[in-house]
Amino acid sequence: MLRSAAVELANRSFRHWSLLPAVALFVVLTLYPMINLVRMSVSTIEFAQGAERWRFTPLANLALLRADDVIPAALRNTLLFVAAAVSIEMVLGLALALLVAGVARGKGLVRTVMILPILVPPVAIGSMWKLMYNYDFGVFNQALTALGLPAVNWLASPALALWSVILVDVWHWVPFVFLILFAAVEALPVDVLEAARVDGATRAQLLRRVMLPLLRPAIVVALLFRSILAFKVFDEVYLLTSGGPGNATELVTLHLYKVFFEQNQLGYGALLSLALIAAIVAFLLVGRQAVRTAQG
């Protein structure tokens, strides 16, 4: 009796309590840091006598942003990094998801193997790839030399360094895209696909007309989150190149780390974070518009 009353209540108020925990958690844990970030971005924070002193200096922080001549190179590299890494990862991730979905046996095993790279902590990925890229002793140059080809300056050549970093990112993050899209392929309503096949659709038609539209929500989310994470990439690049040589692999996040963390410029650093967020939002909006235009 009591139980059915509880079930009744749970059903009637389902709409509300289903959303409540997520909202409550976000209010409690993100509101303060987010407001704090905005407040910092318009302030100069100094420390004296063991205490913080905040001054309201929105214009001074903006002036720092305008005068910061690392920003153009960092932004250019970041955009190139995100665009190249994410598009390669999306294509490979989708292709792999479709390939693995077609495997008759051992799907679970293949999936486990495929996600191994995201299981390795980024600090280990950075350190290990740095060794593999090593000019004199790295496995890549060993292979090239064995084939009679000249050794390559993977991380020290300004023209190549960013691409070497992108390659690591691709290895690291294709599994992320794969995992999401593989799940989406597995969840496709089978009868719809079967119907299309019965109607005589070829494989290519099936993929383009039926599967891709159905996979769209998952593709969009994978793209969305992969892009955001790519904008925020830090550990691997920091360990591989620290943004060098010169500014060849300088990224907004690396610069942010120097400003906010190493130089302890909390106010300007916070403004830089907001600028990064603005850049991500702009990138996503432009991307969405581009896709819409392309679809006519």
Place this chain on the structure above:
Amino acid sequence: MTARPRFIPASLATLALALSLCTPASAQKPFVEVGRQPPITVLISSTPWYPAFEKVVGVYEDQTGNQVKLDVVPFGGLLEKARNAVRSGQSPYDLLMLDTQWTIEFYEGGFLAPLKEIDAAFDLPKEVMSYGDSGYWNAQKRWRTAEGGKLMAFTVLGNVQLLYYRADLLRQAGLMPPKTWQDVLAVCAKFHDPPKTYGFAARGEKGNGIRYDWQSVMLAEGAAVVKDPAAGDYTVTINSAQGKSALDLYIDLLKRCGPPNYGSLGQGDVIQLLATGKAVLGDVVTAAFASFEDPAKSAVVGKLETVPLPRGRGGAAGAVIGNWNAGIPKNASDAQKKAALAFARWFVSYDAQRAFAQAGGIPDRTDVFTSDLAKEPRLRWMPAYLETQKFAVQELGFAEGAQVEQVLGLRLNQALIGEMSPGKALNTAAREIEDLFRKNGRRTGSLPPLPE
């Protein structure tokens, strides 16, 4: 959660050893009497010398019965944790290990308790090296100096770069270890045979790496970043003729004798080149010496020797100190502060420093360097180190240090990889550094630009 046994493994191990020898641990007479103290927690980074420090802490625990909990964190995470600890509430740590580059922020922010305010009778023994007064802070001058400054921290480990050379190869070729940077250039050219052998390796990577290593050459060539910061004169002098010749020399060294990836070499890479026997000369930290003597880590065991970094054309010597200082947070409780200071008193004693050196650390007392220990083959770096301390200095000891390092770290690297001429790189750096000082209201100025 309070301390679990895992935090005192060192004491347990030694206790077990002591029991097995049927000698009660308490029978050992402490190096220094410090009395019963509450347990303290130390924030420390993982470094090659950490095991030595841990061992010495174990000795302290056994001798005094006082507990020391070591929170060892990744090098890249220490500063964050130290800042969090001092910025709010009561500090979870009673002793913070700080890289000297970070100490200014903690001194100037008032986050550390001056050691004499914890105990007016406390002083460092005269044998303890000053490391460019890095433990003192003169708040009026905003400068690290014992003159009118308060003692804020003591050095746990002082590091300088030494010139490592392959004694076997030089002997075979009948060459003396280099005394000047010109010697280095001459010697390295004799051995340079890429890709089999590189004559010389030093850091060229953007950031701290190239800044730190280049500054030794800069000092030897008689150049300075800032005119006289101790006296408040922040005129930027890096783009002097001496600065330019130091940069030309450094680029020359790496281009002529370094590996092809000289523009991205970090400390780990230089160590790797020396350990594998690929490089003949190398500019590396003292703390790496032990690794070169470990067959699991080195193919050149017993073959590397050290001399102080070479002199410049004018005969001046230059080396930059990079030490770890330990300070006591202002927001620790009084009893905790006293307990941390008690450990400090014990740690800087001759016996403790000697034990530290024997365990693989770098002691901070001159009398340990002049003791019989210096004769041990594995500690044969000691004379070169002690000699270096006579001329080594602290650099960038002002609040803008981290920003100046970023400027120099980028511009020097750009000059090295050929993105900018050395003259232009130094002019640009000088302009940027002057801007930083001007913004902070310092008395500053600059030299006429170098020809680009």
Place this chain on the structure above:
Amino acid sequence: MDAVLRTQRRVACATAAPLAVAGGGWLATCMLGLSVLAVLGPFAWILTASFKYQIAIYSGAWPFTPTISNYADVLFGRRSDFLANVVNSLIVASASTAVVLTVATLAAYSLHRLRWPLWVSAGFLGWTLLFHMIPVMTLIGPWYVAFRALGLYDTRLALVLTHVTINLPMTVWLMRAFFREVPPEIEEAALVDGCRPLEAFRRVTLPLVVPGLVASGILAFIFSWNEFPIALSLTSRELATVPVAIARFAQQYETQHGQMAAASIVATLPAVLLMALGQRFIVRGLTLGAVK
């Protein structure tokens, strides 16, 4: 209701044949093989490094004399807390995954199907996305202060709560995408058949998004498992997690590559096992519920 269940069972029991758009031929097999190699190559390199002495790693020696000293050092070294670190990580990652999966799935379903006004759904989704864009290093300071004030500094609870928070945006968005893949007719039929909203969700919709739940769970688990900056700042040595412990091998001056590789390999095993268990739990739990 029966009709719905029948449709559903048909969905679940259908063979994989129609999915094999790209599968089959030798070309596909070749490509798959290459991909597996590309993924495994660097991983195998890490595996070999874990059996090498530092000097063999430095010199890229091949062949090399294998050693288990790295594993011995990581697992049983006098300084090592690694097994404790693994246990901490397992607890934090599985607890935070369980919580975030529950909370986010409910929220995603609610926003997707339960007709919230636009300002609520778009507002909340936008908020999570913006939060996800914030560089983590700017969150750490405020969180440290907050958790110290609450007396939760250096507790696993603090890590679980923060990991749930940082993983919530992705999980909500992912689950929403998977719910959108479910044809609305199936659930509408259930509601018409007299299912209550909660039952329709639990018995009809949820079993259809099992692959999505598994994928989101795996990702939330991995992101928690590898999270470094927050775990570093909110805990001290005894509650340190695996990535913090592994980062310790990246010492000042020189990295202990062998130990780092060994630790990375050791840490992978329990993570893979736990993910497999978690997946089985989700699949069993939900498909049983559906048939009941």
